[in-house]
Amino acid sequence: xxxxxxxxxxxxxxxxxxxxxxxxxxxxxxxxxxxxxxxxxxxxxxxxxxxxxxxxxxxxxxxxxxxxxxxxxxxxxxxxxxxxxxxxxxxxxxxxxxxxxxxxxxxxxxxxxxxxxxxxxxxxxxxxxxxxxxxxxxxxxxxxxxxxxxxxxxxxxxxxxxxxxxxxxxxxxxxxxxxxxxxxxxxxxxxxxxxxxxxxxxxxxxxxxxxxxxxxxxxxxxxxxxxxxxxxxxxxxxxxxxxxxxxxxxxxxxxxxxxxxxxxxxxxxxxxxxxxxxxxxxxxxxxxxxxxxxxxxxxxxxxxxxxxxxxxxxxxxxxxxxxxxxxxxxxxxxxxxxxxxxxxxxxxxxxxxxxxxxxxxxxxxxxxxxxxxxxxxxxxxxxxxxxxxxxxxxxxxxxxxxxxxxxxxxxx
Numbered sequence: 023x024x025x026x027x028x029x030x031x032x033x034x035x036x037x038x039x040x041x042x043x044x045x046x047x048x049x050x051x052x053x054x055x056x057x058x059x060x061x062x063x064x065x066x067x068x069x070x071x072x073x074x075x076x077x078x079x080x081x082x083x084x085x086x087x088x089x090x091x092x093x094x095x096x097x098x099x100x101x102x103x104x105x106x107x108x109x110x111x112x113x114x115x116x117x118x119x120x121x122x123x124x125x126x127x128x129x130x131x132x133x134x135x136x137x138x139x140x141x142x143x144x145x146x147x148x149x150x151x152x153x154x155x156x157x158x159x160x161x162x163x164x165x166x167x168x169x170x171x172x173x174x175x176x177x178x179x180x181x182x183x184x185x186x187x188x189x190x191x192x193x194x195x196x197x198x199x200x201x202x203x204x205x206x207x208x209x210x211x212x213x214x215x216x217x218x219x220x221x222x223x224x225x226x227x228x229x230x231x232x233x234x235x236x237x238x239x240x241x242x243x244x245x246x247x248x249x250x251x252x253x254x255x256x257x258x259x260x261x262x263x264x265x266x267x268x269x270x271x272x273x274x275x276x277x278x279x280x281x282x283x284x285x286x287x288x289x290x291x292x293x294x295x296x297x298x299x300x301x302x303x304x305x306x307x308x309x310x311x312x313x314x315x316x317x318x319x320x321x322x323x324x325x326x327x328x329x330x331x332x333x334x335x336x337x338x339x340x341x342x343x344x345x346x347x348x349x350x351x352x353x354x355x356x357x358x359x360x361x362x363x364x365x366x367x368x369x370x371x372x373x374x375x376x377x378x379x380x381x382x383x384x385x386x387x388x389x390x391x392x393x394x395x396x397x398x399x400x401x402x403x404x405x406x407x408x409x410x411x412x413x414x415x416x417x418x419x420x421x422x423x424x425x426x427x428x429x430x431x432x433x434x
Contacts, residue, residue: 024116024145026109026138028058029075032068033287033312035251035342039161040135042223042414043421045076050422055127056081057120057144059112063088070314074226080127084119086112106139106178116144117151124152130429135159142182149189155432157424158186159194159218162339163203187211191428194218194421199338199363216424219367220342221414222349227319234323245281245393247355248325250318251343253288258331259379261297263357266385268301276393278305283329286321287312322350327392327402330356330364333379337362344368345412353402355392357385371408374401 023044027036044054056079061067063086075081087093089103089110103110123129132154134145142158149156165180187193187208194216195201205212240246253260267283270276283306285294291309298304313321322328328347332339340363347354348371357379358364365376375391377384392399 023054024057024120024132024134024141024148026059026112026141027135028056028081029071030061030067030069031064032066032070035346036137036161037071038223038342038414039159039220041071041074042221043418044079045074045223046415046418047422048076049415050419052422052425054079055123055129057116057123058083059109059116060085063092063109063112065091068314070316074315080123082119082123084112084116086115101172101174105172105175106143106182109138109140110143112140113143113147117147120144120148121151124148124154129154131155131157131425133157133159133425136161136164139164139179139182142186146182146185146189155191155428156186156189157192157194157428158190160186160200160204161194161196161220163195163200184208187214190214191431192216192424194424196220196342197338197340197363198366203338218417218420218424219340219412220345221412221417222346223414224349226316227323227346227349230316230320230323234320237320237324239326240284240321240324241282244279245326247281247283247327247329247392248286248321249284249288249329249331250286250322250346251288251341253285253290253294253331255290255293257333257336259333260294260331262380262382263329263331263385264294264297264301264303264307265382266389267298267303267306269382269386270389270393271303271306275390276306281306281389281393282308284308284310284325286310286318319346319350322346322352325350325352327353327355330354330358330368331379332358332362332364334359334362336364340364340367348404348409348412351404351409353392353399354404355388355402357388368404371412372403372405375399 025040047054060083086109089099089108093099093103132145132148134141145156164183170176192214196219201215201217205215298307337359354373356368356376360376377388
């Protein structure tokens with residue numbers, strides 16, 4: 023399992039996919055071997071998830087530089103050192119370490135996972151050297167219109183995805199829209215494309231459920247709507263949300279004594295703060311720093327509502343946080359394109375009211391209805407069947423089936 027996102031990396035929900043697969047694969051008949059990066063290349067580390075790593079799991083770490091931190095001079099570094107990403111140096115030692123793993127453990131299949139594109143370069147090279155079947159986990163689309171913005175990086179992304187679709191025995195995406203896009207883009211390889219969505223870890227939620235019930239709401243006496251995670255300026259543009267809050271405040275429908283919108287680990291706090299002041303909603307906005315995974319789940323379960331932001335330019339993507347939101351069983355305030363995969367997934371899950379992210383009027387109407395009856399709003403709650411169907415344990419069984427397909431396809 024070739025993955026950049028793995029403990030002790032902090033601040034990314036992307037860790038959960040590899041970590042939970044590694045936890046549950048043995049029950050599905052597979053022994054995972056993890057090839058990841060030296061922690062010194064991470065932006066930030068935390069021991070928060072160390073206890074979640076299965077005892078006895080084989081983990082090998084390959085040396086790499088983070089170009090922005092370790093290969094820069096006064097904040098500047100060569101563009102070539104950040105293509106396809108800032109950890110491109112990882113591939114050199116990782117192939118060496120990967121070959122050691124192959125010689126020592128004789129694995130049946132190689133799996134690499136994006137969004138760090140260098141992982142796919144490592145998977146491709148190990149596949150070429152060993153002949154082992156390769157499963158490429160894309161999660162989201164790579165080369166898109168206007169992304170990556172740097173033309174040279176875009177060309178590299180395009181080449182990496184072309185090689186993966188051509189060489190990998192199976193290619194996995196996390197959303198139906200992304201899978202359809204790649205089946206249309208590479209029709210000759212469509213038969214090898216699979217969808218395995220993200221999910222939530224039941225044991226992690228069960229561990230904090232009693233505490234959440236005992237503590238009660240985050241701020242008794244007023245509603246707290248929580249957005250947990252990064253707010254991207256384009257992909258999760260909060261402008262119309264801030265305008266809607268300002269509209270409701272001017273109409274006397276809501277004020278800071280009745281409603282707070284909390285952004286946890288949003289990263290772009292200055293952007294949010296500027297928009298909040300612009301629309302006279304600053305007194306209703308809270309900015310909180312990153313916290314540990316367990317505490318983040320606890321906060322979700324105590325919030326009065328959970329906020330989803332997903333722009334139209336991400337219609338073929340679903341935020342990984344969505345599945346944890348489902349398990350938290352709190353009302354979901356969904357701001358996204360009704361035609362996108364995020365909206366479709368949540369409608370299937372039972373969430374019937376959705377506002378477009380670019381419409382302050384629709385957002386204001388959704389917030390007004392939520393404020394009027396926050397706990398009785400069944401149209402904002404997921405169904406129990408949807409919650410149970412999104413567990414990581416179930417996703418791992420799907421993953422094991424794809425691994426089996428890959429080994430059988432290669433052997434025949």
